[in-house]
Structure formats: C-alpha cells, structure tokens
Amino acid sequence: GAGVSQSPRYKVAKRGQDVALRCDPISGHVSLFWYQQALGQGPEFLTYFQNEAQLDKSGLPSDRFFAERPEGSVSTLKIQRTQQEDSAVYLCASSENRGQGQPQHFGDGTRLSIL
C-alpha cells in the first residue's frame, strides 16, 4: 500500500504561533514514531505510540510539544507558542509491530520554519 504520508510538506509560522503537523502511517502499522531533524544533524527521537497509547515521550524538548494518535492511526504533533529553535524537519515513521525487530518506514517530513 501507500507509504507514510506527512502534511504539510512545508510550514512557515511566526514566533508565538501554534502549529499542527500530521502523519498518516502505513495502514495497519502498530508503531508510530516522531523524530526531529535539525539542519546538518541526524534525526532525533521525540515520541512513540503503540496503537493509540503514547508509551514514550522522553524526547519531546518542552511542554510546548504535544502529540496524539487518538484512534491508533493518524497522528498529530502540535507545537504551541513556537520559538525559532523549533525550526527543523519533523519526520514520522511507522513499523508493523511493536518490537525492535521491525524496520521503520519514514515519511517525507514537514520542514518547519519559525520566523
């Protein structure tokens, strides 16, 4: 089927605005991950969902970041009161099952620029 889909592809916001980034994982995939990629760096883990349960949010940089996956499929990453340091590419990945022994498939990312 289709791959992981993310929208919007690009987002420009003024500092202080709230933004919402969407991820549509591969159909039937249990695990969903969000990563943040700063310019010139590798992606870094933000949060993990197993179905609708958020089991790990240890990578979220502040309480301005919030993620949800209410029905166990589509996920939204919300950033409140955006700051310039939030500028990055936000990547979503899904994998079939919950274990480590599954490859993660990545979407094309959302490039967020905070002015």
Next chain:
Amino acid sequence: GIQVEQSPPDLILQEGANSTLRCNFSDSVNNLQWFHQNPWGQLINLFYIPSGTKQNGRLSATTVATERYSLLYISSSQTTDSGVYFCAVPNAGGTSYGKLTFGQGTILTVHP
C-alpha cells in the same frame, strides 16, 4: 544511551568510483538500518540488516554485530547517489519498541 559513529563525515567521488561507508555502535543491537537522505530531504530505506550481508543492485551492506559495526558499499557510483547516508540502531534503554538512534551521517557527493 547507545552511541553511533559514522565515517567518513564527507566523501567526494567521481562517477563510476566505488566507496565504503562505516557505522560503529557502542552496544550490542538486534537490528540496524541504513538510509539515504536525498537532496529533497526524503529518507529512503536502503537496508534493514541486523547481521550478515545483503545486496540490492549496486549497493550492499554487511553488519558484524559481534564487533559492533556495519559497512555500506556503493559500487559504480552515480550522481543520483549523492546525499546523506545514515545508519541507525535501536536505543533499547530498557524498551522493547526500538526507537532509533542515528549517526551523524556521511555526506556523499558524486561528480559527473
């Protein structure tokens, strides 16, 4: 957490040349992925390779889990191979779901 180091950081090749990229990791792992991030930012799965050797066209990868490293071989490079190559391993830290820790990447530039 687990540390992942990639080398070289930068690599410049003439079209048609071969290359080897290396990924070292600090702890035992039960899977490893190689990715290519193209100039448009898309992160493409190349290999899922916990151990052994796999080949896909001009690319192949070998992971020696007991010695904590993996190699990515690119043969007869093409300009479309340009981009950043990442390896990533699960950072267990007591979890079972495999959140990935990425290396810093190798920036590959292939000139025509």
